[in-house]
Amino acid sequence: MSDLETRLRDTLTERAGAAPDAIGLAAGARRRLRRRRTTWAVVTAAVVAAAVPLGLTQLAPSPDRTDRVADTPTATSGLPDSVIETGYRAESWHDVTFEVPVDWGYGSPMAWCAGDANTPQPVLQRPGTLSPTIACTPTSGYGVTFGSLIAASFNPSHSSGAVWEYDGAGGDAATYPEGAWLGVWFDDDVIVTVATPDRAATRRIVDSIETFTGADPNRCPATLGEAEAARGSEPFDTFSICRYGPDEQLEASRKLIGVEGRAAQDTIFSSPRRTGDYDCPTEDDLSRTALLSGGGYVATAVTGASCPGWNGLFMSGVVRDLTPEAQRHLDLSQRPVEE
Template sequence: MSDLEARLRDTLTERAGAAPDALRLATGARRRLRRRRTTWAVAAAAVVAAGVPLGLDQLGPSSDGGGRIADEPTATSGLPPGVIETGYRAESWHDVTFEVPVDWGYGGTSGWCTVGATPDEALPLVTRPDTLTPAIACSPINGYGVTIGDGAALDPAYDSGHVWQFETEGASDPIYPDGAWLGYWYDADTVVTVVAPDRATARRLVDSVETNDGVDPNDCPATLGEAEAATTTESYATFSICRYGPDDLLEASRRLIGRESSVAEDAIFSSPRRTADYDCPTENDLSRIALLSSGGYVATAVTEASCPGWNGLFRSGVVQDLTPEALRQLDLSQLPVPPEE
């Protein structure tokens, strides 16, 4: 066993052992961490458009004032906290959560023309600040989907929650599809921009955005420390995959239930025990994936380090080398593959 692996396991043990302090100080820690801005240059084309602001000079006649309007309930109205309507899934970034249709994919909305002849033919996508997007020139520049950006870079023309229609008016290089419905939600740290083919979808997705004081709908806390301190709370079998960035803030999450849960757990935890020894240099910008079973922390995975000694599954003092199937299950940039019957 190398010194590197021992240090990583000791770090994880320390975090787990500090559970009471982590839970008690979670609110203050989150406030401090939220001041540490993350960069999003790889998704700049989509997010900069949001800060222009979005299509302000092409505002259509069907704009609404935004916010949760009491006399115009959305599809989320009346649902208990944490309950996702059938046909939608929860997506998260730091302490912000929103919902999208279950069949929407992941990727850069500015690369829509690589997968469709028109924006209507291309799959709407969820674009995170760290999403890699092909350097191509689609026209319109962006297709349909949801883009997450830095709230500090936004100069808003409207209140958070506003929804309006975009019209190109003959522009040679429009930002969005003609007639698309736009909306955004923002706070000091994060802006969530929605581009949808119809008003109802844009309104529903914008209204679904909220911040989490505890865990998101996938049972993932906003910080890695809170995740590694989590204890079992669910009374039924679930499996949560929570990805955290180098700043220990939540970047993506997924929760699997029933057969999907057991298939994913079997694929990940059956990975072989590590036998090789590595001598890796210090790497300070590691992303980590916390794994929670029924809401309780069970292991941490690292999948994208430059030195293979940092990668692996770390649990209960054991290091396992992740198999290709385990890596596929841990990849939150792809839609999950349903288990075979």
């Protein structure tokens, strides 16, 4: 490990444990954007420690090939959200969106050798995904990782949008499969790393990364407040599932169209009305999922709270207890449910 990589690791570890006040201030500013709130909870936002995405310490060239030249961003960088090619799906986090092949699953690239896998299958790793210590060789497979960037600690060897071929010759252990093509995109807040076996595939994903205003390609706004204030602007055969973290920023999104959208809505909104009462203590780390039909807000769902009173579907003053089938539709860590 180079001196640069060692300093990056140590600094990020220290900063992640410190939970800087600036993040809390930014979250407070975003909350003031909210024009309406659900009546069932008023939660104090928790300060979230920065996550280090896999691949951040691999941005420097390999020590034996310091003259390696990376591809720079192409003229097509920042594809508009109207250009979603067949075979790709849109993924988002905070105000950053990008496209990955539709057949990619979710998980950790570091777990590629689990089970009977003989070759790495690309996956999307969202912040907070557990990376098991399986000790695969190479350490990581293919996929996309992303998360918060601490700008003061970041000194990249490649520019944002660059793509280059991995060369692990001379290292103690391979980090990526030999011949993998790596890419990176970053701004002041977010970093995205890409690894695929093909230069064109990595280039395609990196070129699709962009920040958005308003809503992402799945019609999910960047903050919960904006989602709850959204008004319909699309045909009502579109159904958007938008998950927000405790800091009320977008964590994941999905849009279902036509029959898929109607099936998901029927399953979710047919959950039975709640009849019992709960006396729950305040929970400051709740994630919420906003549901939008035709681009307009209709309800908020909560799952995973320790007290069941916080869980449910909250819509127009009515609370419904989500069925297991409804919760499967709301689980954005899995592929869409097939009816």
